[in-house]
Amino acid sequence: MxxxxxxxxxxxxxxxxxxxxxxxxxxxxxxxxxxxxxxxxxxxxxxxxxxxxxxxxxxxxxxxxxxxxxxxxxxxxxxxxxxxxxxxxxxxxxxxxxxxxxxxxxxxxxxxxxxxxxxxxxxxxxxxxxxxxxxxxxxxxxxxxxxxxxxxxxxxxxxxxxxxxxxxxxxxxxxxxxxVCTNDGKEIVSPYPSGYTLENTCHEIINHAGVFSRDSLDIGTRFFLQHLPDEDKYQRIIDLGCGNGVVGLMAAERNPSAELTFVDESFMAVASASENFNAAFANTRTGSFLATDCLKGIEKNSADLILNNPPFHQQNVVGDFIALQMFREAKSVLKKGGEIWVIGNRHLGYHQRLKKLFGNCSTVASNKKFVILKAAKQ
Ligand SMILES: C[S@@+](CC[C@H](N)C(=O)[O-])C[C@H]1O[C@@H](n2cnc3c(N)ncnc32)[C@H](O)[C@@H]1O
The missing domain is CATH 3.40.50.150 (Vaccinia Virus protein VP39)
Structure with missing residues (x-):
């Protein structure tokens, strides 16, 4: 200190x-x-x-x-x-x-x-x-x-x-x-939250000002959405580092029996995810929404699937340390047999990290820029 x-x-x-x-x-x-x-x-x-x-x-x-x-x-x-x-x-x-x-x-x-x-x-x-x-x-x-x-x-x-x-x-x-404050009396209306229509869907996605990829769908996220699991075999799915919640929202749509939890350390992200999920499912599905660091406060051995597009920086510090922290906490929060699915740039080397931690890791899909990996808790 x-x-x-x-x-x-x-x-x-x-x-x-x-x-x-x-x-x-x-x-x-x-x-x-x-x-x-x-x-x-x-x-x-x-x-x-x-x-x-x-x-x-x-x-x-x-x-x-x-x-x-x-x-x-x-x-x-x-x-x-x-x-x-x-x-x-x-x-x-x-x-x-x-x-x-x-x-x-x-x-x-x-x-x-x-x-x-x-x-x-x-x-x-x-x-x-x-x-x-x-x-x-x-x-x-x-x-x-x-x-x-x-x-x-x-x-x-x-x-x-x-x-x-x-x-x-x-x-x-x-x-x-x-x-210098000049009280000119004019009213300035905030342009936030702002929004976009999620491609190939009718979902209007709103984003509060501080949210990741606020103007349009991130290209990594787009690739992740194309490959989300849809077997409806997961009871509890967590969108870890949810941003505006599009990953969890589409996972909910493709896994109609699942309960969804959205987690982010940004309050604006969690609020955006909550508003987007509730708009998409009105009163038909319940989601839970939590601002926390990685998965702190979430019960151990409680999740069947964790979906994660990890951040490259924590506030002003760049590095893969938060991704690694997220993987470690995911292992503890997953049930035995539960899976973590991660999207990242190919060069980030998440494959080795997941393999070392979980003892297994396979590729779900990849393109020139991104790779989607999955590992299961044994
Ligand atoms: C790359 S963005 C992904 C957002 C969203 N899942 C998507 O794919 O569009 C990473 C997210 O992780 C969040 N984040 C950063 N540090 C975090 C932490 N320590 N705990 C939880 N979330 C964190 C950021 O606020 C950001 O929303």
Missing amino acids: EILDSPFGQFQLSRYPKRAKETLRAWDAADEFILNQINEENLLQNKESKVLIINDQFGALSVALNHYSPVVVSDSWLAHTGIKANLLNNDLPEENAEIRNSLDYPVGKFDLILLKVPKSLAMLEDQLISIRPLLSDNTRVIAGGMVKAIHTSTLKLFEKIIGPTKTSLAKKKARLIFP
């Missing part, structure tokens, strides 16, 4: 979930820059100031500013859990931050709004539109991010939705963004 040394105190912070031999810190230079800026401008003189923090990753901002009881909005279950864990690590009560998901913004006006720039422009647009009603003439908004994540298109969104925008010079490869 490393110590964040901030003008608001020193705090022990870890990333979540904790990994052996972690090499990455739980905060970045943009977090430090934001905290120093608040201090230099003395923006929190008043202990009663209402503070809103958006996209804090593991609590660098929420834990450092916990004495102001900030409202914290994040789409990530891992961020929610990491922030709570880091409050506890510093002997601070969990209640010192009011943590909400990104479909549940608070109401009322805020004095200070801090926003870590998200990777997705759509998510940023949705967040800026969501904070407009929370701005008064005196609200100060400070956004921050690493230079590589801030583009002209990023600044244009601030200009369009909040008001005239300036940026700081870069410091340790981080930059701050200072939009």
